Amino acid sequence: MKRALVSASALLLLALALAAWVESRRARPVALTPTLTGQPEYCLTCHDRASVPEISPSHPVKAFGCVVCHGGERLALDAALAHSTLRGGRNPSDLSVVEASCGGSACHSGAASDQRDHIQRVQTSVQATYAGAIAQIRYAFGAQPDLQARLGVVAIADPEITTGTGLPALDAFDPAQETSPAVQKFAQNCLNCHLSAEPRPGPQYTRFTGCAACHTPVAGTGVQLTGAGGQVNAPAQPIHRLTIAIPYSQCNACHNRGNYDLRNLQFNPRADEAGRSAERPYDRLHDYYQPIAQFTQCEYELDCVDCHTTGEAMGDGDIHSNKAEAQYIQCRTCHGTLAEPPLTRTIGDANDLALRLAFLNPVIDLQVGDAIVVTEKGEPIWNMRQRPDGAFELAGKVTGARYTVPLVANSQCKQKPDQQESRYCHECHAVQR
Amino acid sequence: MNAMPSNDRINRRDFLALATKGLLALGGLLAFGGVLRFLGYAPDPAPPAEFDLGPAANYPPGSRTVIPPARAVLLNTPGGFAALSLVCPHLGCEVRPDSDGFACPCHGSRFDGAGLLLRGPADRPLRTLRVEQNAQGNLILSLN
Numbered sequence: 001m002k003r004a005l006v007s008a009s010a011l012l013l014l015a016l017a018l019a020a021w022v023e024s025r026r027a028r029p030v031a032l033t034p035t036l037t038g039q040p041e042y043c044l045t046c047h048d049r050a051s052v053p054e055i056s057p058s059h060p061v062k063a064f065g066c067v068v069c070h071g072g073e074r075l076a077l078d079a080a081l082a083h084s085t086l087r088g089g090r091n092p093s094d095l096s097v098v099e100a101s102c103g104g105s106a107c108h109s110g111a112a113s114d115q116r117d118h119i120q121r122v123q124t125s126v127q128a129t130y131a132g133a134i135a136q137i138r139y140a141f142g143a144q145p146d147l148q149a150r151l152g153v154v155a156i157a158d159p160e161i162t163t164g165t166g167l168p169a170l171d172a173f174d175p176a177q178e179t180s181p182a183v184q185k186f187a188q189n190c191l192n193c194h195l196s197a198e199p200r201p202g203p204q205y206t207r208f209t210g211c212a213a214c215h216t217p218v219a220g221t222g223v224q225l226t227g228a229g230g231q232v233n234a235p236a237q238p239i240h241r242l243t244i245a246i247p248y249s250q251c252n253a254c255h256n257r258g259n260y261d262l263r264n265l266q267f268n269p270r271a272d273e274a275g276r277s278a279e280r281p282y283d284r285l286h287d288y289y290q291p292i293a294q295f296t297q298c299e300y301e302l303d304c305v306d307c308h309t310t311g312e313a314m315g316d317g318d319i320h321s322n323k324a325e326a327q328y329i330q331c332r333t334c335h336g337t338l339a340e341p342p343l344t345r346t347i348g349d350a351n352d353l354a355l356r357l358a359f360l361n362p363v364i365d366l367q368v369g370d371a372i373v374v375t376e377k378g379e380p381i382w383n384m385r386q387r388p389d390g391a392f393e394l395a396g397k398v399t400g401a402r403y404t405v406p407l408v409a410n411s412q413c414k415q416k417p418d419q420q421e422s423r424y425c426h427e428c429h430a431v432q433r
Numbered sequence: 434m435n436a437m438p439s440n441d442r443i444n445r446r447d448f449l450a451l452a453t454k455g456l457l458a459l460g461g462l463l464a465f466g467g468v469l470r471f472l473g474y475a476p477d478p479a480p481p482a483e484f485d486l487g488p489a490a491n492y493p494p495g496s497r498t499v500i501p502p503a504r505a506v507l508l509n510t511p512g513g514f515a516a517l518s519l520v521c522p523h524l525g526c527e528v529r530p531d532s533d534g535f536a537c538p539c540h541g542s543r544f545d546g547a548g549l550l551l552r553g554p555a556d557r558p559l560r561t562l563r564v565e566q567n568a569q570g571n572l573i574l575s576l577n
Contacts, residue, residue, distance in 0.1 A: 006449050009456035031477060036526030040477075058539045063525040106524060106554070116554075258506040350543070350552040359541035 004310035029077055034065030039065045041074035056242040058360060070102050093211035095123060095154075095196050102211060112160075112317055115353050122195070122211065124158050124344070125315025125326065130194035132322030134173050137190075140262070141182040153194050158319045165325040166318030185265040192267070204273065207253040208238050213341040214313070215242045217250055244305075245361050245398045248288055251304045256290050285433055286358040296331075301356040303398040306332065316377075331425045333375050334394070336385060336407050338415050344371045344386055345378075354382035364395040486564075487573040489514065495528060497546075503574055505562055506530060508546075516574050517548040517561040523555035535559065 030044040043066040054060055059069070067074045071087035088094035092101035098119055103109035110116025126132050129152030138144045138151070152170035161168065175187035194202045195213050199205040207213045216238045258269040270290040288300040298307075305313070312327045320326050336342045347354055347370050357380070358366040364383055366372070373381040373392065384394040385403065392405040408415055415424070443451070484503045492498055492514070498507045499519070504527055508515045519535070521528050526539035534545040543552040548559030563575040 003449065006453050006456065009453050009460060011458050011462040016460050016467070020467070021465060033480075034444070035520055035527075060526060060539060063527070063539065355552075356541060356554070 001031050005304070016102065026077070032061070032065055034061070034068065035063045037065060037068055039067075039074065041065050042077055043067065043070075043072070043074070045077060046079065046082075050238055055240050055432045069103070071097075088210070091208045091210060091216075093208070093215075095128060095210045098122075098210050108211075117317060118211075118314060121315040121317045123315075123320045124156055124317060125195075125313075126320055126323050127315070128195045128312070129153060129156060129170055129319065130173075131136065131170055132324075133186075133190070135321055137186045137262075137265075138178075138180075138183055141180040143178060143180050143183050147321060149319070152319075153191065153196055156319060158317070161318055163316060163318045163320075165320055166322065168319075170319055182265055183340065189266050190260055199253060200267070202269075204257060205253055206238070212238065212242075213253070214246050214250060215244065217241055217243060217247065218253065223338045231264065236240065236281055243361075244357065245363075246303070246305045247398045248284070248303045252287070255304075256288065256293070259292075261262075285431070294423075294430045296422075296426065296429045298344075298403070299400075299429055300431065302394075302396060302403075305397050306383060306394065307381075309375060309381070311377065311379050313387075328377065329375065330420055331422045332408070332420050334373060334381065334392070334405055336409055337417070338408055338413065339417070341374045341407055341409055342384075342392065343376065345380070352380075354380040357382050363397055363423045443514045449518045464569075465547070470570075484574040486574055488570050489566055489572050492572070499530060500574060503562075503576060505574060505576070506535075507564065507574065514566075514572060516564040518542075518560040518562055518576075520560070521555055522560065528559065533566045 027045050029042050031040045031042055032044050033040045039370060047066070049061065065074075066072070070092050071085050073085055076082035076084075086092070087097040087101050091420060092098070099109060103119055105111070105116070106114065108118040109120060112120070122128055129149070131149035131152045134151050134153075135144065135149040136145055139147050143338075148169060149170060151173040153173055155170060155172040157169040158166060159168075173187070175184050175250055178184050178187065191197055192205075198209065199207050204219045208216050211218050222227050256270070258267055258273075260266070261268050272286070272291055284300050289295050307329050308327070309329060312384075316326060332342070334342055347366065347368050350368055354372055355366055355368070358364055366382065366383060366385065371386040373384040373386075375381065381394075383397050384392055388394050392407070394403045394405050395401070396403070413428075481502075484500060484505075486492075486500065486507060489523050492507060493507045495510070496507075496509045499505075500507055500516075504519045505518050506519055508517065510560050517535075519527050519529075521537040521539065521542055523537065523540055523542050526537050527535045528535040528542070528544065534543065534551065535548065535554065536543050539568050541552065542550070542555035543553055544555075544559050548561065550556070550558050563577075565573050565575070
């Protein structure tokens with residue numbers, strides 16, 4: 001009896017000592033009450049601000065906190081419980097959860113008239129629907145009678161069509177419903193490059209899904225990140241950052257990585273990937289475009305976002321059958337024609353979209369009264385401004401480099417009026433490498 | 434020669450009794466410490482809603498004084514003392530005073546020196562806060 005009592009006492013003491021030890025090792029809770037939500041959250045207990053940098057100047061943690069974007073259990077101090085309700089895992093911008101993470105009328109699902117309908121536009125864009133590729137393959141193998149898109153990687157509807165080629169809705173592409181073996185093989189091998197697809201394995205393909213596929217840069221991809229030397233063999237890793245200064249290397253996670261072989265319906269990586277090494281590092285000239293591509297000097301010295309507009313990349317709000325219906329920038333947009341300089345617009349309002357974008361990426365100090373280049377659809381090329389001397393100056397959105405843009409008018413160019421597409425310019429201006 | 438048991442040595446029965454008491458005492462102390470810790474828990478205090486800004490004379494006419502803990506700015510205007518919240522009404526970032534008024538570093542909203550909206554994306558002016566002078570002549574800023 002006495003022995004049992006001693007044992008029980010010893011066990012009690014041990015249990016209490018263990019509880020005290022566990023309690024002493026527990027991190028002291030660190031509370032943050034973001035201004036936006038006014039609700040305390042304890043994420044910083046483990047995720048100290050030194051290890052997780054601010055994601056962008058527009059989303060400071062003091063104002064936003066973590067939970068409003070990432071979800072999770074804000075009061076939990078246990079990692080598993082705290083993370084149990086995260087939206088999209090590490091990526092709250094995945095299109096399946098983006099409305100809850102990034103939406104709201106004051107954020108990224110506002111009014112189209114105010115250019116704040118980012119989520120709606122992205123979800124209907126060709127990059128999200130992959131409608132063009134699906135329609136082309138189904139048409140090529142007899143599964144549909146024409147090239148008009150009927151299916152997307154997810155079902156989507158657009159109640160408000162604003163362009164001549166907009167479609168009201170797409171049904172979801174379901175490979176199990178397809179009878180053509182070729183279309184099934186396409187579904188198996190070729191659905192890696194839309195915004196909801198996990199990337200192919202390999203550092204050169206590394207990216208997140210959703211908004212972060214473009215807006216969250218990847219470090220250590222093996223390619224030369226603009227402005228910072230990329231380590232060729234470093235593990236690719238998206239970093240905690242959101243930016244509109246998107247380097248070409250981010251676009252290259254999907255674009256210029258190779259070609260699809262329509263005979264075998266397989267992806268063939270670009271031929272020059274294998275030869276890269278620390279001794280033969282990447283550079284813009286060789287990395288930007290794959291070997292078969294034709295391009296001009298500005299096309300590899302600038303970044304993709306210097307010319308291609310928000311409407312082209314993120315969509316114009318309509319569902320389109322293919323990329324060609326959405327992508328319209330040509331050389332003449334910036335260089336003009338023999339007869340006309342590029343289109344311009346004078347900023348007359350402090351709330352102009354161009355000023356908003358220049359504020360977010362201040363590579364140019366735009367002011368009310370400045371004349372900027374606009375596209376034929378009226379989208380601002382806000383990083384290209386007409387100087388007082390009449391010349392046009394472009395600021396690289398990623399590099400900040402300044403370029404005086406040569407105009408076609410009054411030049412030696414023999415451009416034909418009906419041949420304005422970039423492929424005609426490539427005939428004379430293509431770079432040899 | 435047989436060794437005789439010493440009277441000084443503690444016998445087994447006493448040892449067990451002593452050990453039991455000792456272990457129970459230690460356990461009791463630990464448990465008592467835990468109870469004290471539990472009872473002594475004090476939640477983080479609510480952020481203050483009022484700030485004593487000191488004598489009004491400290492703020493000369495025309496002055497514009499940022500009150501960091503209140504995230505507010507005190508203005509000594511010809512019409513008297515006034516205060517504005519520095520929390521941007523768009524998404525809660527802290528606006529910064531500049532030569533033209535106040536600017537939000539997050540999304541570029543701008544407000545004039547009186548807090549009126551000049552440029553979005555905010556859709557309303559900076560919030561006006563109550564500032565009063567108490568019997569001692571100190572200015573009291575209220576966030577509510």
